[in-house]
Amino acid sequence: MADVANVPAVQNGPLNEKAPLENVVPTAGSTPKVPSRSESVVSFKSTAEDVQLATTNGPAGSSNQAEAGAEKKQEEGAWQPPVGVWQKIITKPTQDSRPPPQPVLSAEQEAKYTAVFTDVSSWETIPATTAKNAPQSAIQDYERMWLTRECILRYLRATKWKTADALKRLESTMSWRREYGADTFTADYISPENETGKQLVLGYDRETRPILYLNPGNQNTKMSDRQIHHLCFMLDRTIDMMPPGQESACLLINFKSSSNSTLPSVAQSRAVLNILQNHSPERLGKALITETPWYVTTFFKLISGFIDPVTKEKMKFNEDLTQYVPVEQLWADRGGDLKFTYDHSLYWPSLNDECNKRRAAYKKRWEDGGKRIGEFEAYLRGGNHESLQQVLEKSGIDTSASKHSLEVTAQVARLSLDNRRE
Known part of the structure; x- marks a missing residue:
């Protein structure tokens, strides 16, 4: 995954015909394409007035002022736990989170x-x-x-x-x-894939890795090239959110409410592994996988032979997530204290504007x-x-x-x- 650059943005369109499907990155149930940070992403078209209107209508509106205050504190200094329901991204790790020391070279x-x-x-x-x-x-x-x-x-x-x-x-x-x-992929092009919050960049683990939640149970589209582009786009946004001193990401994959039909095929999974292992090496810090029904366990056994031993060591199944993520930044739906509700009209511009x-x-x-x-x-x-x-x-x-x-x-x-x- 590349870092920041000026490259032409493509709003939509099929995969390059010469790009083999096996060079594709899936999620558990969907698969997008890797936009680099070198790309100049066009953000979701949403005005400050739109955001304010969305937050002041309905239950979430009552916490609008508290949320704005928490955002201001995030910008000014140490991260502060939000008051009420949070609906945007988190821009900093907790104050006591630390990146691992850099290895000393021989x-x-x-x-x-x-x-x-x-x-x-x-x-x-x-x-x-x-x-x-x-x-x-x-x-x-x-x-x-x-x-x-x-x-x-x-x-x-x-x-x-x-x-x-x-x-x-x-x-x-x-x-x-x-x-x-x-x-070349823009936020506007990817936006329909994330309307149900099936992938979220939200918070940091105890070693300051930005967290990418993968929620295959929230699948909202049929298999297509854009699904593949979606995961790649979100992986690059996760890298955008890395603080100084951090090079890897934390994946939280939860199969709650998923079904056998939402799982990627073995071929798609091999394609994902090809991109993660060959084109994004050393980017995976942890993969925390929870609520795995029997067919998910079977699925991982099927693809186990294609997973690099180093990658396998980073995969943890059905463990207590608070071992790895501070409770203040762990989604309450996953056992933490962060009260987060997904609203695409708020979260999507929040993510892309920050990135x-x-x-x-x-x-x-x-x-x-x-x-x-x-x-x-x-x-x-x-x-x-x-x-x-x-x-x-x-x-x-x-x-x-x-x-x-x-x-x-x-x-x-x-x-x-x-x-x-x-």
């Missing part, structure tokens, strides 16, 4: 990062599609922005630190996103930092971290004269690794 791992960084820094074109011998086309700014230091490290970890494999998969993902149109704002800020920081491959994600997400350009300026390295010098590029890579802490 000298060998640092050398492998430097090798991959040096190689991708020289890329001027990449294949336009994933087809064998596909024509090359120029790499775009939003694709360069996706190649952060952490992105490169994620692909190295996913390939067991095999540099050739990491390079191959990085290029493959970039070509796949082009071919699949993963950066648009974050994407724009991310892109602006990347531009201000000199549009560098290997940029720090903590800096791009607004954390207390210098940009890579600032680190280079302090070091006295002149990168302007020898843009593609291997020696200079290797020095840049080493400096990025020496400054990995926020």
Whole structure:
């Protein structure tokens, strides 16, 4: 899943005919397509007056002022539990939630990062599609922005630190996103899929991972390309909501009120795993799966052989969710204290407006930092971290004269690794 960029937005339309169906990401019961953060998402067309009108009519209206006050506190400082019924997104983790420490790299791992960084820094074109011998086309700014230091490290970890494999998969993902149109889907196009709240980005776990709720029991559409696009869109929005220092997401999958007919097929599930494991590696932090009837258990056994062992370790079945999520930010419907009711007219613009704002800020920081491959994600997400350009300026390295010098590029890579802490 890529990070913030300016790419053409596509309101609707079928999948790229050349994109194989197995390169599709399903949910338990539906499946959407991966829009990157590099995309410029068109938000749901809703005015402040519309939102106010919706909140002042009916039971939810009585808590409108309290909700507005809680939102203001979220913007100003530490997250505060809402008073009354909550119907929008949550923008911050709880104050006592902490991201896990970043792994310390060995000298060998640092050398492998430097090798991959040096190689991708020289890329001027990449294949336009994933087809064998596909024509090359120029790499775009939003694709360069996706190649952060952490992105490169994620692909190295996913390939067991095999540099050739990491390079191959990085290029493959970039070509796949082009071919699949993963950066072109808008909020207006996806909106009908989420009218029943079958997927929700809501709150954070104890390690500051944004939570994506998957509720297959709320399925509201027939199987289509747009279902596949929907999950991908929501996965990218979940990444948009990551705070500095966090790289992974928490999935809460609940099969309450679901039926056998809402489950994806084995082929669709394999396609989802292909995207999650091959094109979004190291993005899954936890998958907490609850209320599983017998046919769901059977289903997971059927697809078990296709699930990577590392992914399996992150899957927890029917456990107490409060072990992983603070009760203040865990939906009451899942055993927490957060009184949340889904209203599409409120939630959908709330989610997309916040993500648009974050994407724009991310892109602006990347531009201000000199549009560098290997940029720090903590800096791009607004954390207390210098940009890579600032680190280079302090070091006295002149990168302007020898843009593609291997020696200079290797020095840049080493400096990025020496400054990995926020």
